[in-house]
Amino acid sequence: MTIHELHQKLVNKELSALELTKAVIAHKEAVEGQVHAYLSDSHEQALAVAEAVDAKIAKGEAIAPLAGIPGAVKDNICIKGQPATCASKMLENFIPPYNASVIEALQGQDFISLGKVNMDEFAMGGSTENSALAKTTNPWNADYVPGGSSGGSAAAVSSGSAIWALGSDTGGSIRQPSSYCGVVGLKPTYGNVSRYGLIAFASSLDQIGPVARDVTDAALVLNAITGHDDHDSTSIPGQRPDYTKALVNDVKGMTIGVPKEYFGDGLHEDVRKAMEEAIETYRSLGAAIKEVSLPTTKYALSAYYIIALAEASSNLARYDGVSYGLRVPADNLVEMSTKTRTIGFGPEVQRRILLGTYVLSAGYYDAYYLKAMKARRLIKEEFDRAFEDVDVLLAPVAPNTAFKFGEKINDPLSMYLEDICTVPVNLAGIPAISIPAGFASNGMPIGMQLMGKPMGEEAILQAAYTFEQARPECNKVAPTGEVQL
Amino acid sequence: MKISHEEIQKIALLSRLHIPDEKLAETEKALSDILTYVEQLEELDLTDVQPMAHAVPLYNVYREDKVVPSLDHELALSNAPEEDNGYFKVPRVVQE
Numbered sequence: 001m002t003i004h005e006l007h008q009k010l011v012n013k014e015l016s017a018l019e020l021t022k023a024v025i026a027h028k029e030a031v032e033g034q035v036h037a038y039l040s041d042s043h044e045q046a047l048a049v050a051e052a053v054d055a056k057i058a059k060g061e062a063i064a065p066l067a068g069i070p071g072a073v074k075d076n077i078c079i080k081g082q083p084a085t086c087a088s089k090m091l092e093n094f095i096p097p098y099n100a101s102v103i104e105a106l107q108g109q110d111f112i113s114l115g116k117v118n119m120d121e122f123a124m125g126g127s128t129e130n131s132a133l134a135k136t137t138n139p140w141n142a143d144y145v146p147g148g149s150s151g152g153s154a155a156a157v158s159s160g161s162a163i164w165a166l167g168s169d170t171g172g173s174i175r176q177p178s179s180y181c182g183v184v185g186l187k188p189t190y191g192n193v194s195r196y197g198l199i200a201f202a203s204s205l206d207q208i209g210p211v212a213r214d215v216t217d218a219a220l221v222l223n224a225i226t227g228h229d230d231h232d233s234t235s236i237p238g239q240r241p242d243y244t245k246a247l248v249n250d251v252k253g254m255t256i257g258v259p260k261e262y263f264g265d266g267l268h269e270d271v272r273k274a275m276e277e278a279i280e281t282y283r284s285l286g287a288a289i290k291e292v293s294l295p296t297t298k299y300a301l302s303a304y305y306i307i308a309l310a311e312a313s314s315n316l317a318r319y320d321g322v323s324y325g326l327r328v329p330a331d332n333l334v335e336m337s338t339k340t341r342t343i344g345f346g347p348e349v350q351r352r353i354l355l356g357t358y359v360l361s362a363g364y365y366d367a368y369y370l371k372a373m374k375a376r377r378l379i380k381e382e383f384d385r386a387f388e389d390v391d392v393l394l395a396p397v398a399p400n401t402a403f404k405f406g407e408k409i410n411d412p413l414s415m416y417l418e419d420i421c422t423v424p425v426n427l428a429g430i431p432a433i434s435i436p437a438g439f440a441s442n443g444m445p446i447g448m449q450l451m452g453k454p455m456g457e458e459a460i461l462q463a464a465y466t467f468e469q470a471r472p473e474c475n476k477v478a479p480t481g482e483v484q485l
Numbered sequence: 486m487k488i489s490h491e492e493i494q495k496i497a498l499l500s501r502l503h504i505p506d507e508k509l510a511e512t513e514k515a516l517s518d519i520l521t522y523v524e525q526l527e528e529l530d531l532t533d534v535q536p537m538a539h540a541v542p543l544y545n546v547y548r549e550d551k552v553v554p555s556l557d558h559e560l561a562l563s564n565a566p567e568e569d570n571g572y573f574k575v576p577r578v579v580q581e
Contacts, residue, residue, distance in 0.1 A: 097560040191541040204539035233546040234539060302523035313500065320501065323573050327566030332576050337501040350502055351515055357500045358488070358516070371526045373536030378529065380537060413518045429540020454540070 001483050003069050003164055003217040010057060010068055015485060017050040017057070017068030021112060024070040027483045028114060028161035034142055034480070036134045037156035039075050040083045041115040046070060049112045056110070064109035065220045072162035074153050075116040076123055077208065078197040079103050086199050087131035088121045090325050090344035100197020101232070102166065102208055102225040109224055114162055117152030121346045122316065123173055123201045125149050126418050129409045130348045138181060139478035140444055144402040147177030153211040154181035160481040164221055165211040170202050171304055172397070172422025174209045175434035179397035179447020182436050182478060184464070185211045186218045189455050190429030191236035193222075194229035202311035203234075205304075205426040214475060215435060215465045219243040222457065236455065246458035247465045252286035254463065257390030261297035262421050268400045270440035275396055278437050278448050281470055282394070282463075292386050292393070296378045297424055303379065304423035305416060306359050306372035313356025319344060351412060380428040387453040392463045396421050397447035401440045421449060431457045435464045436475040486520040488513060 009015040025043055032038060053068035073079060076086045078096035080103075085091045099107070120130035128136045128151025136151045138144040139159035146155040150167030154177035157165050167174040169187035178185025186209045193208045200206060210221030226240040258279060263272065283289050321327035321340035328339040345353070359368035386393065398418055408415040425432045430451055437448035448467070452460040468475060490509050493516065497504045504512055558571060567574040 094564055097556060097563055190539065191543070230548060234541050234543060236541060236543070296529070299526055299529055302526050305519065306523055306526075317501075321566060322575055324564035324566075330576065333578060334501070336576055338503050341501050342503040345502070350500075351512070353500045353502065354493070354496050354512070355516055355519060357496045358492070358520075361496060361499065368523065368526075370536055371529075371531060372523075373538060374531040374534040375526055375529055377534055377537035378531075380540060412515050413522060416519070416522075427540075 001160070001163060002213045003066060003220050006069050006163065007065050010053070010063065013057065017053040018047065020068065020485070021046050021050040021070050023485050024161070024163065024483055025114065031159045031161055031480050034137060035139055035155050035159045035161065036136050037117050037152040037159065037161055038072070038115045039085055039087065039118050039133055039152070042082055042113055046112045046114050049110055053110050064224070066106065066224050067110035068112060069163050070112045070114050072115060072117045072153060072156045072165040073103070073113050074119055074150050074165070074167050076119060076168060076199040077102065077166055078199070079113065079116070083116060084199060085116070085133060086122045087119045087133050088344065088346065088349070089132050090319050092133070092326070094325055096197070098197065101194035101229045103197065105225055105227065117156050117165060119152055120149035121349050122199070122312070123149040123168060123170055124312070124348050124352055126172070126176055126415055127403070127408065128152065128177070129405065130346060132346050138402050139481060140182060140402070143404050144444060145180065145405055147180030147402060149173040150211060151177045154178050154183055154185065157181070157183045157211050157213060158478045158481055160483045163213070164217055166208060166225070167211045168198055168206055168208050169426065170205045171308060171426050172419050174211060175397050175422050175432060175447065175449060176418070178211055178434045179445065180402035182445030182476065183211055183213060184215055184218045184436070185209065185434045186222060187425060187432050188222060188226070188457060189236070189431045191234050192240070192431070192455065192457070193225050194227070194232045194235050196229055196231035200315040202308040203315060204311060205308060215433070215461060215468050216244065216247055218433065219247055219461050241458060243457060243461060246461040248462050249466050249469045251282055251463055251466045254392070255288045255290055255390045256282050256463065257290050257292040257386055257393045259292050259294045259297065259386070259393055259395055261294050262395035266399045266417070266420070267396060268440070271396050271399065271401065271446050274438040274446040275394070275448060278467065279394065281467060285466060285470060290390055292390060294382045294386060294424070296375065296382050299375050300379055300424040300427055301416065301420050303372040303375040304419070304427055306368050307376065307427070309352045309356035310360050310369050311356070313353045313360065316349070316353055348412065376427045379424055383424070383428045383430060391459045393451040395449045395451070397434045397449045398422070401442070401444040401446055425451055430454055431460060433460045433464050435468060438474050486524060487517045488520060
């Protein structure tokens with residue numbers, strides 16, 4: 001069930017927003033025992049908004065495309081009065097006193113949130129196993145991880161316990177779980193969507209974006225959250241287009257670049273085959289296919305981890321037990337902060353803070369951080385040159401499909417290597433979408449990534465939409481994902 | 486690059502984190518693995534490349550200097566672990 005289908009049913013009065021919300025809540029209660037996507041609920045508020053939407057419809061008022069359609073929000077995005085835990089013991093009891101700008105925008109469009117969803121602690125991880133609060137499973141097979149860090153967002157949409165969700169993407173955290181759970185995930189251009197009220201991990205890389213059932217829904221959610229915001233100094237000024245206008249079923253005249261560095265040795269055969277089939281689909285639909293080379297790609301992961309961890313160590317310095325979050329009492333300030341942070345942060349967050357502190361510390365800054373920022377420019381310029389010749393770039397989202405619980409959690413480097421196809425996009429600040437592109441022989445979904453030039457969301461939406469129309473068999477609903485109305 | 490136990494303790498202090506002795510070996514391995522991996526950046530020729538802090542070419546974003554409503558005092562203190570008379574309370578800093 002998609003936003004656009006349900007919106008029509010609401011407008012045609014085939015279904016009320018209250019009936020819809022109750023049905024999704026009932027479905028959620030049935031699947032959550034297995035999936036555990038949610039960390040907290042807001043059913044009462046959801047039902048109240050649903051009634052308000054029904055009142056508008058009864059009066060013949062126009063309603064926004066997302067109005068009355070139940071969604072879910074990643075637990076690092078602040079909703080005033082509701083918990084925002086970041087899946088951490090540090091913020092387990094934190095109640096934001098203000099709304100993120102995206103929430104302000106959505107509340108103006110009668111948005112319904114059924115609750116806050118699970119993630120890797122402070123968005124650090126690629127499997128949601130780093131959550132200190134819950135274990136979310138993949139709706140396609142509970143032995144497998146949902147991906148991360150927006151694992152709760154992807155699992156909620158895939159299992160039908162939300163029709164859509166907000167996630168955040170710092171190095172692939174929307175695209176990779178969307179790929180692992182067989183749904184659509186969009187990371188907008190850096191600065192397209194306001195970061196105000198998104199609990200910071202790596203401020204120069206973080207971006208909020210949609211997780212949805214199809215490309216049309218992703219465009220609708222993007223429309224609802226995009227725009228310039230005075231509260232975010234990195235917000236891009238100017239008007240935004242109506243992204244649904246880009247949903248044109250045609251790629252004739254479009255040039256799709258295939259960067260060979262994304263198709264290296266570590267790529268799983270099933271993923272490679274799905275990408276080759278997707279390229280053939282585009283060719284048969286009239287797109288020009290062009291092989292391109294982005295040779296600095298192999299250095300992107302190194303540059304990414306240095307920058308992300310450096311920024312994280314600085315951003316997370318605020319959790320000192322003084323003004324909000326956990327406090328473990330002690331006799332003096334240093335001891336209080338140290339105890340609070342040692343007990344409040346999980347192992348991966350501590351590891352990243354240590355590494356980030358190391359690369360920024362005296363004597364190492366030039367060797368690591370400065371070098372990484374220079375490599376970042378090379379990567380960005382390489383993308384700029386590629387986009388002189390191509391409209392979009394096509395690549396896998398991840399070298400493998402979802403892995404099993406416990407497979408990588410004890411080897412941080414192997415977990416980091418899963419991000420190899422997604423981090424270049426964040427370094428360059430460009431937009432990218434993950435869409436379902438088939439299934440591996442073990443039945444797990446495969447995701448395809450389409451990358452665009454800065455503020456080039458329309459081109460990737462058009463290419464994604466055209467693929468979705470041509471290959472509907474790639475986008476299936478997970479076994480328990482269909483809501484009964 | 487291998488990182489010594491001494492260095493780990495130094496950055497732990499800077500990070501306000503406590504690493505118990507029995508976790509030192511494990512921490513050393515994880516940190517050294519990752520630092521060794523990222524050293525591949527040495528292979529790149531970065532002469533004359535300007536560092537890039539973020540991807541949006543926006544500089545000096547100013548706002549008008551005027552008073553606007555801000556977070557209510559009580560709300561700002563609503564998550565305080567300990568408060569006293571409208572202030573955040575912390576352990577005594579100045580000793581008697």
